[in-house]
Amino acid sequence: MVLKSLTVEVFNKKRSFGEIDTALHNDARTVIEWMRLNSKRRVLAPKAAKKVDSQIPSNLKRTFADMSSCVTLGKPLKLSNERRDAVEDALRPMFSSFDDMLVAFDGWCGSDDFDANEYYSASRSLKYTATNLGAQNNLSHRCLDMLPRNSKLILDVGCGSGLSSQVAVNRFTGAFVVGTDASVGMLELAKHGSGRMDVIRADMQQPMPFRKGCFDNAISVSALHYLVKDGLKHCMQSLVSSVNGKVGIQFYPKDEVYANLLRRVALDAGWGDASLVLDQPHHTQANRWYLFLSPNKCEPSPICRMYHQPNTSCYFRADFCLESIDEAHSQWMKDEHARFARKILRTNRHGDSNLDPVILQLVKELRQAIGVTSTIPPLDEFKNSHFQILDTVLHSRPSV
Numbered sequence: 001m002v003l004k005s006l007t008v009e010v011f012n013k014k015r016s017f018g019e020i021d022t023a024l025h026n027d028a029r030t031v032i033e034w035m036r037l038n039s040k041r042r043v044l045a046p047k048a049a050k051k052v053d054s055q056i057p058s059n060l061k062r063t064f065a066d067m068s069s070c071v072t073l074g075k076p077l078k079l080s081n082e083r084r085d086a087v088e089d090a091l092r093p094m095f096s097s098f099d100d101m102l103v104a105f106d107g108w109c110g111s112d113d114f115d116a117n118e119y120y121s122a123s124r125s126l127k128y129t130a131t132n133l134g135a136q137n138n139l140s141h142r143c144l145d146m147l148p149r150n151s152k153l154i155l156d157v158g159c160g161s162g163l164s165s166q167v168a169v170n171r172f173t174g175a176f177v178v179g180t181d182a183s184v185g186m187l188e189l190a191k192h193g194s195g196r197m198d199v200i201r202a203d204m205q206q207p208m209p210f211r212k213g214c215f216d217n218a219i220s221v222s223a224l225h226y227l228v229k230d231g232l233k234h235c236m237q238s239l240v241s242s243v244n245g246k247v248g249i250q251f252y253p254k255d256e257v258y259a260n261l262l263r264r265v266a267l268d269a270g271w272g273d274a275s276l277v278l279d280q281p282h283h284t285q286a287n288r289w290y291l292f293l294s295p296n297k298c299e300p301s302p303i304c305r306m307y308h309q310p311n312t313s314c315y316f317r318a319d320f321c322l323e324s325i326d327e328a329h330s331q332w333m334k335d336e337h338a339r340f341a342r343k344i345l346r347t348n349r350h351g352d353s354n355l356d357p358v359i360l361q362l363v364k365e366l367r368q369a370i371g372v373t374s375t376i377p378p379l380d381e382f383k384n385s386h387f388q389i390l391d392t393v394l395h396s397r398p399s400v
């Protein structure tokens with residue numbers, strides 16, 4: 001048996017799992033990855049986990065019982081019992097059992113453990129900045145779409161190397177941006193940016209060092225998802241206190257539970273309105289999530305019925321973005337809405353009783369509104385002749 005140390009990055013921190021047989025490294029990584037995913041779900045969705053826990057038959061072995069509770073929350077662990085037992089034995093010097101290991105993972109996940117400064121080292125910051133210019137540019141514009149044009153002093157939380165701040169400076173004539181970030185590597189790069197920007201090193205999960213109401217508005221691009229509940233709470237409270245106007249946030253939630261948690265925490269912190277908005281709602285792999293915060297309550301914007309998340313508006317129809325979406329993005333979204341509507345009409349043209357009832361109802365209404373018989377026109381024709389009808393049906397409440 002050849003022993004070799006096993007080190008794996010878990011929750012953005014390199015962790016040692018001791019010296020174990022090299023033949024078991026791959027299996028151990030599989031278990032670790034599975035625990036990482038499931039701990040995140042258990043910690044972020046404690047209610048769901050509790051409900052599932054109560055359904056576990058009591059005659060199962062303890063380790064299995066715990067694992068089964070997780071399996072129903074996420075993907076099943078694909079390892080035979082023998083290989084699973086071998087990994088459990090090999091990891092024994094570190095954890096007395098898989099139960100013990102799950103508890104440790106839950107703790108790592110639940111603590112504010114992501115060390116932004118360690119993760120975004122000088123070299124990683126450089127690489128990030130070189131490769132993400134275009135993507136961050138687009139995401140930052142979407143966040144700024146909802147801020148008033150006369151923003152003069154803007155806060156950028158988790159500004160990194162300044163890609164997002166730079167977009168704000170360029171877009172709002174005369175505006176000044178203050179960026180905060182925890183990574184020295186990132187901030188060093190941000191300092192070389194515009195003269196209308198300054199940076200402060202600050203951890204966004206701690207109270208922020210700003211006077212009450214000193215910023216007109218704020219953005220945060222691709223940063224807030226690093227925080228767990230307590231960190232989010234502090235961050236939202238700091239935003240409520242230091243920002244007079246609105247906040248546009250883009251983030252990458254692990255799942256919808258996290259997106260809803262972010263919204264809930266914002267409302268609890270004192271924001272009058274917190275609206276979740278989804279861009280590219282039909283591309284499940286490429287969804288872009290936003291949270292728009294406002295001091296006052298807003299009317300809810302329409303959802304997209306092809307992606308039926310009850311609390312989440314469609315970016316294309318989110319009222320506060322309507323005037324400012326740029327032409328190219330707006331055209332692209334129109335095309336995508338039409339393409340997906342045509343696709344569900346085509347795939348369900350012979351009727352399908354297994355279809356999700358919400359989609360089934362939508363298909364029925366679309367067919368009625370468009371008057372499609374058995375043939376559905378080619379995409380260009382379909383798009384041009386039916387877009388208005390599609391738009392109305394897709395963004396209306398279902399007629400029961």
Ligand SMILES: C[S@@+](CC[C@H](N)C(=O)[O-])C[C@H]1O[C@@H](n2cnc3c(N)ncnc32)[C@H](O)[C@@H]1O
Pocket residue numbers: 114116117120132136157158159160161162163164180181182183186202203204205220221222223226
């Ligand atoms: C993906 S980068 C985004 C940077 C920038 N907003 C952009 O659009 O390019 C995420 C940033 O969040 C920062 N970050 C993560 N956790 C943080 C924390 N607790 N406090 C402050 N900054 C944090 C990281 O250092 C990193 O610069």
